[in-house]
Amino acid sequence: MHYVIIGNSTAAIGCVEGIRQADSRGRVTLITDEPWHTYSRPLISYLLQGKVDEERMKYRPDDFYRQNGCTVMLGRVAEAIDPAAKKVRLKGGQTVSYDKLLVATGSRPFTPPMEGLDSVPAKFSFMSLADAQALAAALAPGDKRVFIVGAGLIGLKCAEGLSGRVKSLTVVDLAPRILPSILDEEGSAMVREHIAAQGVDFHLGQSVARFEGNKATLTGGAEVEFDLLVLAVGVRPNTELVREAGGQAGRGVIVSARGETSLPDVYSAGDCVESWDITTGESRVLAVLPNAYRQGECAGLNMAGADKEITDAFPLNAIGFFGLHMVTAGSYAGEEYTRRGGGNYKRLVYENDRLKGFILIGSIERAGIYTALIRKQTPLSSIDFELIKEKPQLMAFSRQERARQLGGRV
């Protein structure tokens, strides 16, 4: 049996670990266009900050591939899948045959057309180790003015990573508020104030009208002069390999709960696929790391003959900016319970006797107890919801449920 994985990040590593739970002997080959040992992508902002180095960014120990009997083809680009011949064609013409294939190609930066963008001499994305290295190299001697387009997770983590190493940081976003994918209006305002207090200059509700070299004119009329431009507007799933081979793809690759694409023996997982979000009842690209790992592992198990499904996906984000932590989960349409004060913000959203989502900013202790209510779709009428609203606690469950959780195998 030859398992081939296109990718070398979270979903790919999850797949290796899934395969090895069910099959210790089959050959595993990973193909990656990057030249590195597997590393954690979200740590690139910590690398800029100097909180980690490239050694500490490794997602798995140095002996991971050897321990798991993997061959890794670094710096190789997969160009096409031939599902009939069960072959992957690499750039340069070489082919790799597979019995089972995982496509874990992730996503890439997406930049809408902007007038004069070509005239900007120094522009960067912020998704890969190579991006972070290029940006870090351009920072010296440390008096650079940085302009970031996009106030989402990527743009703001980049701003945090650069803070203290540059002369100024300016962020523009078309949305009227920051982090719209994970925060509501009130939470967003709270986090914006905190980040702005660190010297980040926000221009929200507007976009770049045009670039002229090192100057951007915003739609609101303001002019921003900068040395380095970071484009963090959005990402697009890398669906081409599957789509061009005849596989189904919408915004992301379409997969079953077992991780199968519509092509025989071809699986897909991670940021390139759509998942069924149990909190919205929609298929959408979730692009969060815990989900990517579990999908990859699930696909790996199934590739190796097990029978596993993931039917409890929803968005989950834990992130911090300049010492302010926040955790969010699910979706935010429904009845709500809100608490604020002491630098903390909490919003729980529920509907039809189920918790649908939450936002916790500042105090995040034991948030996973809320997450589990969403994941297990626990009827709120079966627990002491008034008690658990106050703070996450197992006291809100029945004595029998607690006996199962704390006295049984879980």
Added chain:
Amino acid sequence: MKRIYVNEKWCLGCHLCEYYCAFANSGQDDMAKALKDVVIHPRIQIEEQDNISFAVNCRHCEEPLCVKGCISGALSVRDGLILIDADKCVSCYTCVLSCPYGAIMPSAEGAIQKCELCVKNGRGQPACVEGCPNMAIVFEER
């Protein structure tokens, strides 16, 4: 594998498990010195209300969502035991968001902390179990 199990019927709510945990992980050999005038950050924590109390610590789950969700690879499983490599932890708290029991928490030093069944602190046996005066916390195969 032996794990820690809690029976709330026998819990007195005395919090001794928290103190034994804090002492075992303090790196000191004198309990009084380790705990006197110190705000403790135990990895096992008591919940109590009215006349119910019970201790909560890592369950060492078979499907550890904390490990699977860890963004840096700091959490890992070794022979069923879930371990944290504090040097690799970047304190993103994805594990805090993932743990269904609320058993992972930020430590005083910054990285997250969790019960590791006293395997790293040289105790051999979990200190909370030894310190529990009423056998409400046991360490056994189930």
